[in-house]
Amino acid sequence: MSDPKDSFAAISHELKEKNVSLVAVSKTKPGTMIEDIYKKGQLDFGENYVQELVEKQEQLPEDIRWHFIGHLQRNKVKYIAPFVHLIQSVDSEKLLKEINKQALKCNRQIDCLLQLHIAEEDTKTGLDVAEFDALLPNLSQYTNIRIKGLMGISTLTGDQQQVRKEFKKLKTLFDRGNQSELIQNSWSVISMGMSADYKMAIEEGSTMVRIGSLLFGAR
Ligand SMILES: *Cc1c(COP(=O)(O)O)cnc(C)c1O
Numbered sequence: 052m053s054d055p056k057d058s059f060a061a062i063s064h065e066l067k068e069k070n071v072s073l074v075a076v077s078k079t080k081p082g083t084m085i086e087d088i089y090k091k092g093q094l095d096f097g098e099n100y101v102q103e104l105v106e107k108q109e110q111l112p113e114d115i116r117w118h119f120i121g122h123l124q125r126n127k128v129k130y131i132a133p134f135v136h137l138i139q140s141v142d143s144e145k146l147l148k149e150i151n152k153q154a155l156k157c158n159r160q161i162d163c164l165l166q167l168h169i170a171e172e173d174t175k176t177g178l179d180v181a182e183f184d185a186l187l188p189n190l191s192q193y194t195n196i197r198i199k200g201l202m203g204i205s206t207l208t209g210d211q212q213q214v215r216k217e218f219k220k221l222k223t224l225f226d227r228g229n230q231s232e233l234i235q236n237s238w239s240v241i242s243m244g245m246s247a248d249y250k251m252a253i254e255e256g257s258t259m260v261r262i263g264s265l266l267f268g269a270r
Pocket residue numbers: 076078099120121204245246247261262263264265
């Protein structure tokens with residue numbers, strides 16, 4: 052199972068059984084590797100650099116659903132707005148405003164997740180709980196954005212207890228959003244879990260995992 056060439060079939064089978072969707076994180080990997088698993092039926096791919104995403108989108112099959120999962124600068128939203136499938140990394144209201152503006156220009160609705168800061172490290176971006184609570188009542192004013200749920204990145208640590216705690220926190224915040232009348236019925240996605248911790252993330256309620264190195268090899 053350590054050979055990435057064989058891992059796609061096993062992982063996608065495992066996730067289908069659990070009703071969890073797979074975003075194949077293809078950052079830094081060439082288009083040929085993307086096409087390999089696209090041909091096996093994978094449509095959702097995740098990238099975290101705008102320029103790389105735009106180049107790949109131009110070269111690769113049109114029905115690929117591109118997820119943006121990295122830190123997004125406001126002045127770059129316009130490059131991905133025409134085609135992006137899901138922006139998973141909305142970490143400020145200013146960014147939300149800009150996405151809405153560009154979505155309007157493209158005459159489309161853009162699906163987004165709010166990225167919550169759940170890790171111990173200060174370096175990982177995302178909204179803290181107070182910012183999340185402050186943002187919730189404002190979401191409905193962004194007419195060309197549909198907020199589908201939350202995304203979180205756990206602390207990079209061998210401490211399983213710590214990681215589990217962080218996943219539980221994201222699930223709790225998701226449930227809070229679920230109970231809010233301010234959120235439309237599109238609220239359905241908890242994006243948590245990567246190569247090292249996706250099994251635990253699923254135990255804690257993940258509906259979408261973002262897996263890179265297990266599928267494509269180390270970066
Ligand atoms: C790189 C990345 C992943 C995938 O990480 P792996 O450990 O290679 O599975 C998932 N989510 C985000 C936000 C990433 O930047």
